Amino acid sequence: MKGHVKSWFRSRSTIFWTIAFPVLLILLFGSIFGGGSSKFDLYVQNQDLNVSVSPPAPTQLSQAYVKALGDTGAFNVLTVSADVSDPLSFVRNDARLHNRGQRLLVVPSGFNSTLSIGQPVNVTLFMDQTDQASASLAGIVSAVTSAFAGQGPPILNVQQISIVTQRIRYIDFFIPGVIGMTLLTSGVFGAVSTNGRYRELKIIKKLATTPLSKVEWILGMIGYQMFLAAISITVILAVGRFVFNVTATIDIYTIALVAAAALLFPGIGMVLANFVKDADGAEAAANAITFPMMFLAGTFWPRETMPDFLKTAAGYLPLTYVNDGLRDAMIYLDPARALNNTIITLGLALLFVVLGSVLMNWKEE
Numbered sequence: 001m002k003g004h005v006k007s008w009f010r011s012r013s014t015i016f017w018t019i020a021f022p023v024l025l026i027l028l029f030g031s032i033f034g035g036g037s038s039k040f041d042l043y044v045q046n047q048d049l050n051v052s053v054s055p056p057a058p059t060q061l062s063q064a065y066v067k068a069l070g071d072t073g074a075f076n077v078l079t080v081s082a083d084v085s086d087p088l089s090f091v092r093n094d095a096r097l098h099n100r101g102q103r104l105l106v107v108p109s110g111f112n113s114t115l116s117i118g119q120p121v122n123v124t125l126f127m128d129q130t131d132q133a134s135a136s137l138a139g140i141v142s143a144v145t146s147a148f149a150g151q152g153p154p155i156l157n158v159q160q161i162s163i164v165t166q167r168i169r170y171i172d173f174f175i176p177g178v179i180g181m182t183l184l185t186s187g188v189f190g191a192v193s194t195n196g197r198y199r200e201l202k203i204i205k206k207l208a209t210t211p212l213s214k215v216e217w218i219l220g221m222i223g224y225q226m227f228l229a230a231i232s233i234t235v236i237l238a239v240g241r242f243v244f245n246v247t248a249t250i251d252i253y254t255i256a257l258v259a260a261a262a263l264l265f266p267g268i269g270m271v272l273a274n275f276v277k278d279a280d281g282a283e284a285a286a287n288a289i290t291f292p293m294m295f296l297a298g299t300f301w302p303r304e305t306m307p308d309f310l311k312t313a314a315g316y317l318p319l320t321y322v323n324d325g326l327r328d329a330m331i332y333l334d335p336a337r338a339l340n341n342t343i344i345t346l347g348l349a350l351l352f353v354v355l356g357s358v359l360m361n362w363k364e365e
Contacts, residue, residue, distance in 0.1 A: 039308070040137045042069065043104045045080035045087045048111035056082075059112035065123075066107065068148050074140050080104070088126060088163060102128040102163060103137060120155045126163045175240045175248060176326035177299035180261065182232045184294060184319050187265025188272070188286050190225050195273035196282040214357045218270055222353070226262040233258060253329035253338040260345040261322045267352030268318070274359040293319045321345050 048062040058066070070077045080087045091104050104126040114121045125141055127134045142158050149156035198204045207217060240246035272289065276282040296303075296310060297319035303311050314320050325341025328334040 039076050040074060041078060041103065042075040043078045043080050043091045045082060045084065045104065046107045047082050047109045048107050049082055061112040061115055062107050065148055069144050072140065072144055105141065115155065118155060120157065122157050122159045124159045124161060126161050128163055171244045172246055172331050175236065175246050176330050177323050178236055179233050179326055180319055180323040181294050181299050182236065183229050183261040183322065184265050184290055186228050186232060187225050187262060188269040188290050191221055191266040191269025192273050192282045192286045194221065195270065214360050218353055218356055222263055222266045225266045229258065229262045248330040249333060251329060253335055253342060254326065257322065257325045257329060257338065257342045257345060260342055260349050264318055264345055264349035264352060267349055267356055270356030271352055271359060293317050298323050318345065318348050
């Protein structure tokens with residue numbers, strides 16, 4: 001035991017990552033689950049305008065109703081201009097829509113005048129029923145609407161309309177995330193552990209005396225990780241299909257994204273291996289990188305449940321594009337978004353492979 005303790009104290013990187021890893025996890029989960037209630041993105045189009053002013057402005061009651069929704073603190077209210085003729089298309093194509101859940105509340109023309117004379121009015125809530133947060137969001141909107149209408153007969157009602165015909169369960173959402181997580185962990189840990197072990201055995205230094213180039217070595221490692229990833233993904237899809245009846249679509253976008261991710265994550269591992277020289281420290285560093293990325297990138301739950309600053313941080317993580325792209329291709333059948341995420345993933349993969357090749361100095365290994 002004394003020998004192991006002395007060895008641990010001699011490795012500054014192992015000490016650092018052994019301490020940093022649990023601290024990162026505490027900060028991560030404390031930020032996600034200890035930061036208070038989450039906010040839901042809610043698009044609102046107020047069609048009830050006062051045309052007697054220039055330019056036309058929302059009427060008093062309709063503006064007060066939208067303000068009441070925002071005052072709950074439960075929503076990020078995103079305004080859709082009344083001039084937009086097809087607000088649903090606007091919501092689907094809005095660049096701010098980072099999550100798959102689509103919600104649009106339409107306040108109809110005549111809202112102010114009809115409520116003023118005590119006649120019933122329906123506001124329309126378009127929701128993606130496959131989104132995990134839809135039920136909670138609909139409940140909050142209904143509660144705010146009832147409170148705004150006051151006591152007495154219900155004259156202000158929420159009409160809910162589903163905007164997705166495909167029924168997606170949580171397991172359908174989860175399976176692509178598991179594939180992304182598998183590609184991440186097998187790629188990063190495989191590259192880091194192999195390089196750390198070969199470095200300690202002086203194998204990498206011996207490779208410098210052979211005709212093998214650094215790029216060939218890296219690509220060989222990546223090819224091996226792709227082989228392992230193919231086996232893991234086949235098992236995941238088989239279990240999902242035969243145990244949970246998950247009907248995921250496997251198309252060219254899925255295959256391209258898996259190949260890009262299988263190139264990306266070993267590339268990250270090769271870069272990481274150049275900064276942590278001993279095997280124990282490398283494994284601890286890989287844990288410190290993969291675990292936060294795994295939880296922040298929407299592997300297990302929609303990113304919308306996280307605080308805003310973590311959602312922003314998740315937008316810079318490679319696994320985010322892999323998870324989103326796999327869901328776009330396999331579950332949501334959105335080839336345009338899948339292609340966009342595949343291109344980003346492939347670009348990052350090439351960057352890390354080249355960077356890993358540049359940083360590796362075999363003669364000093």
